[in-house]
Amino acid sequence: MSVKSLGRRLGERGFPYATSIAGSTYNRITREELYDRVKRNGSVIDYGEFGSVTVSRPDAYAGELLEMNRWIGTHSISKPFVGTVPDTRLVGSPPLAFAGTKYISDASVSRNVQTLNIIDSIRETPRRLLSGNGRGDSLEEAVLLHHSWVDGYFHWVAESLTRLEGVEQYRAETGRKPKLIVGPDLTSFQRESLELLGYNEDDLVNWRSAHCTVDRLVVPSMRREIDPPNPSPFSHEWLRGQLREDALEAVDTSRFSERVYISRTDAATRRVINDEAVGNVLEDYGFESYRLTEMSVQETVALFAQADCVVAPHGAGLTDLIHTDDAAVVEFMPRDRVNGIFFMLAKQVGGWYGYLDCERPNNDMYVDTADLEAILEAALAREQPGQLSD
Structure with missing residues (x-):
């Protein structure tokens, strides 16, 4: 009906x-x-x-997802009222x-x-x-x-x-x-x-x-x-202006790493099934893992504001990319549910962006650790090698 x-x-x-x-x-x-x-x-x-x-275009990717091309180009934005x-x-x-x-x-x-x-x-x-x-x-x-x-x-x-x-x-x-x-x-x-x-x-x-x-x-x-x-990138600029500086003043960011991994071990879907192996690779590169459900909004804003590189599975945990400043972003992208919203957010704040094409067994994701190492090297050097692997 x-x-x-x-x-x-x-x-x-x-x-x-x-x-x-x-x-x-x-x-x-x-x-x-x-x-x-x-x-x-x-x-x-x-x-x-x-x-x-x-x-x-994305700065680097392991396994090209043609659907990501939908977001590439120049977009006109209306005057608000x-x-x-x-x-x-x-x-x-x-x-x-x-x-x-x-x-x-x-x-x-x-x-x-x-x-x-x-x-x-x-x-x-x-x-x-x-x-x-x-x-x-x-x-x-x-x-x-x-x-x-x-x-x-x-x-x-x-x-x-x-x-x-x-x-x-x-x-x-x-x-x-x-x-x-x-x-x-x-x-x-x-x-x-x-x-x-x-x-x-x-x-x-x-x-x-x-x-x-x-x-x-x-x-x-x-x-x-x-x-x-x-949503228009310009609408995020106002929100960034309202929250970012206050968060940096209120939160002691010395307890955060500039290399941030957003974990989804507490989520119901899009978890990384080989999270331990991924964590070991990230730890070798100086990353620390954070579960955002355990943090306040102001802490999360401050975490992203001071970040130099953010790695995360696709999901709402990447929303606060709007508060980053010239950060590199590496996103684990499920190949059967491609969504470029965080690619766009990263680019709108002048960041470097790369993604890994990930298999999605049972609504979770598998990350190829060799591809992860390759894209981390590119991200941390702010290189633009394009496609890293098929």
């Missing part, structure tokens, strides 16, 4: 919000339409500049933001996230309505940060925290501080990162509803023009 037909069936059974959610796939307010709306109502605030980012949409409805769990019969695409981050919100909402909304928790209080002014992927560290940083740049621009222009709509239960990294950015419990609204109204929904534009649609 399709999302649309399931939503309609639930609507026929007395859950009208499910119908709105399902129909949203076909009826949205684009970024261009959003800009026109907020300009007409006099709330638009333009900031930043148009720009572009050029991503060159923020504005308010009056009389909006938030529908679902996690919610989509509606103005009339159309949902506001920029409030829902991306089409992929919007689709997941729909699927999760159709499953969750009837239960909340039946339990009496379906309708939330009306809000005067708020910005939506909650979505289906928000409990993942990368998605929280790249798709929620970066939106606060627009919120801060709005606050500076209007003198008003809108509430932040977040998930029902914040993770430790969500709570700490908000505190580091100056937000406390009084600034938050935990979403435990299926529907509420917002008099003024503050919507920062979401710059995702890069194909595949990844």
